[in-house]
Amino acid sequence: MEWHTGNADLMRRINDEIILNLIRERGPLSRVELTRISEISAPTVSRIVDHLEKEGFIKCHGKNRPNPDGGPQAMLWEFNGDIGLVLGISIDMYGVEVIVVDSHANVLGKVTKDIDIEEYRTMPEQKIIELISEALDRFNLVLERIVGIGIGIAGIVDSPKGIVLNSCLIGKNIPLKAAVEQRFNISTIVENDAKSMAFCELKQGVGRGKKNIFAIHLKEAHEAGICYGIIINGQLYHGTDGSAGEAMYLSIPNNNKKEAYWSTIVPYPSLVERAIIMLKERKDSILHNLTTDNVLADRITQGEVIKAAEEGDELALQVLEEAGADLGVGILNIAILLNPEMVIIDGSFKDAGELLLDPIRRTMRSQAITEESIRGVEVVFGEVKESVVAQGAACLVLEKIYKPPHIEFSTASRTRRKRGDSLNTKVLASEKSFGGF
Numbered sequence: 001m002e003w004h005t006g007n008a009d010l011m012r013r014i015n016d017e018i019i020l021n022l023i024r025e026r027g028p029l030s031r032v033e034l035t036r037i038s039e040i041s042a043p044t045v046s047r048i049v050d051h052l053e054k055e056g057f058i059k060c061h062g063k064n065r066p067n068p069d070g071g072p073q074a075m076l077w078e079f080n081g082d083i084g085l086v087l088g089i090s091i092d093m094y095g096v097e098v099i100v101v102d103s104h105a106n107v108l109g110k111v112t113k114d115i116d117i118e119e120y121r122t123m124p125e126q127k128i129i130e131l132i133s134e135a136l137d138r139f140n141l142v143l144e145r146i147v148g149i150g151i152g153i154a155g156i157v158d159s160p161k162g163i164v165l166n167s168c169l170i171g172k173n174i175p176l177k178a179a180v181e182q183r184f185n186i187s188t189i190v191e192n193d194a195k196s197m198a199f200c201e202l203k204q205g206v207g208r209g210k211k212n213i214f215a216i217h218l219k220e221a222h223e224a225g226i227c228y229g230i231i232i233n234g235q236l237y238h239g240t241d242g243s244a245g246e247a248m249y250l251s252i253p254n255n256n257k258k259e260a261y262w263s264t265i266v267p268y269p270s271l272v273e274r275a276i277i278m279l280k281e282r283k284d285s286i287l288h289n290l291t292t293d294n295v296l297a298d299r300i301t302q303g304e305v306i307k308a309a310e311e312g313d314e315l316a317l318q319v320l321e322e323a324g325a326d327l328g329v330g331i332l333n334i335a336i337l338l339n340p341e342m343v344i345i346d347g348s349f350k351d352a353g354e355l356l357l358d359p360i361r362r363t364m365r366s367q368a369i370t371e372e373s374i375r376g377v378e379v380v381f382g383e384v385k386e387s388v389v390a391q392g393a394a395c396l397v398l399e400k401i402y403k404p405p406h407i408e409f410s411t412a413s414r415t416r417r418k419r420g421d422s423l424n425t426k427v428l429a430s431e432k433s434f435g436g437f
Contacts, residue, residue: 015040019048020057023079024103024402028061030074049077056083081106084147084401087135088394090387091128091153091169092193093117098135099390103147105204105398110387111138117169124170125179132184148401149180149188150393152196154227158242162190165242189396193217193389194245195236197382198229200392201344203399205383207231214340215382216331218347230338271302274319285315306352317355324356328363335364335377346382357381 018038023029026037031049035042052058061076081104090097092115099110113131120127132149136142153176155167162177164170180188191199198215201207207215213231228245230237237244275287286308287300308316331343349356360379368374384391 015044016048016051019045020052020079021402023052023058023077027058028076028078030076032074034077053077056080079103085141085145086394086397087132087146087149088387088390088392088397089128089131089135089149089151090193090196090389090393091115091120091151092389093154093169096131097387097390098131099387099394100135100139100141101391101394101398103398103402105391105395107387107391109139110390111135115169120170124164124174125176128170128176129180129183132180143184143186146184146186148394148397149184149186150196150390150395150397151176151180151188151190152193152389152393153190154193156241156243157190157192157195159189159191159195159236159238162188164190187397187400189393189400191236191393191396192227192229192242192245194227195229195238196389196392196396197346198231198344198392199236199395199399200384200388201346201382202231202234203395204391205344205388206380207342207344210341212338212340213342213344214331214334214338215344215346216327218345218349231340232338271305271319271323272300274322275300275305275315278315278319282315286311286313287315302348303351306355309352309355320352320355321359323349324359325363327356328360329367331360331379332364332367332374336368336373339373340377343377343379344382345379346384346388350381353381 015038018040019034022034022037029037031042031045034040034049035045038045040048049058053060057080058077059080061078081102083103085108086101086103088099088101095112095115097110097112100108102108111134113134128151136146153164153167154169156165157163157167158165162175164172164174164176166172167174170176176190177188180186194215194217197217198207198213201215202210202213207213211231211234213229215229215231217227217229230245239245275285279285279287287304305316305319309320327345334340334343357379364374364377364379365371382388
């Protein structure tokens with residue numbers, strides 16, 4: 001283990017980052033408030049505020065509050081979200097999506113594009129570099145304005161190294177981070193799509209303020225499966241090699257089979273498949289109005305099954321009841337194992353609302369051996385409505401850049417940083433910070 005001693009420059013950097021993050025996360029704040037919250041001396045706070053304003057990191061809020069000491073009104077300072085922009089990218093079997101966000105994670109623009117999987121498998125790095133270049137042109141942005149790029153992709157990802165270890169979209173052992181950084185000289189993060197979704201809900205959605213979360217990313221295609229993002233003590237959990245959460249082949253009991261994989265009986269098109277099986281035996285469902293010549297699979301969608309259930313159709317309600325029970329069994333196992341504060345379900349199932357959540361919760365209560373094992377576990381749908389994976393990837397970049405300072409220090413801080421490298425310093429060169437960065 002390599003140790004480094006602190007010095008005056010290190011302490012100035014730490015103090016600068018404390019004040020910057022306070023303004024970014026809790027602003028607008030006055031100098032007096034910053035001094036009280038940070039416990040840094042008033043002269044030092046004034047020096048830092050002046051410096052941050054000069055560098056463009058903060059700006060005057062334009063409103064004043066009465067000075068509690070009875071003096072002149074205090075000037076308020078807020079974070080300048082325009083100081084740097086971040087690209088967030090989502091890549092899955094349905095296509096690619098690129099968003100641009102400011103430093104507050106506000107989405108400023110979005111472009112989508114169909115994906116040719118064969119092309120991406122043949123030359124993955126080149127296609128993704130072309131995608132980024134096209135997005136910059138569409139957004140009319142110059143590289144100097146971009147401080148980071150976040151990429152969320154389906155598959156197993158070695159996040160610290162930015163290597164896609166295995167993805168049905170682009171293949172195996174793809175050094176995506178290195179390729180993008182070499183081309184654009186912009187700090188890049190590559191993360192699994194389910195983990196990106198989980199982080200987005202933690203920072204921007206229903207998981208705000210929580211520390212322990214289990215997020216379920218239900219995908220709309222049977223072959224895309226079901227993936228998970230795990231957050232422990234406010235940090236993404238990757239496991240030993242980045243594959244934590246790739247449990248689509250979790251085996252659970254099922255009413256129709258002695259044993260089945262969770263991914264084959266829960267996500268789309270399982271609702272449609274369940275409905276088709278029942279429709280062959282029952283003629284009392286309004287879903288029959290959507291069929292012609294018994295071509296059921298081509299005539300029914302998941303949305304229509306959900307809509308029929310909302311209208312009180314007994315067959316559709318039974319479909320959601322069974323799907324919720326299957327989800328409930330899996331979530332109960334997770335709740336017993338991890339005891340999270342919250343389980344977040346993301347994907348097209350969100351449209352079912354309480355018609356799906358209610359059987360999930362009832363199943364958990366009825367099958368839990370002890371009430372204590374699930375008492376504090378809240379099961380909810382995700383709150384972020386659009387671009388959740390791309391937003392999560394962008395939020396990971398912002399977290400890296402503006403994360404609160406650590407006491408640790410590494411030799412990396414002495415070398416030239418790419419745009420978007422963390423402002424933060426670390427003490428133990430061997431210590432890995434949040435998310436493995």
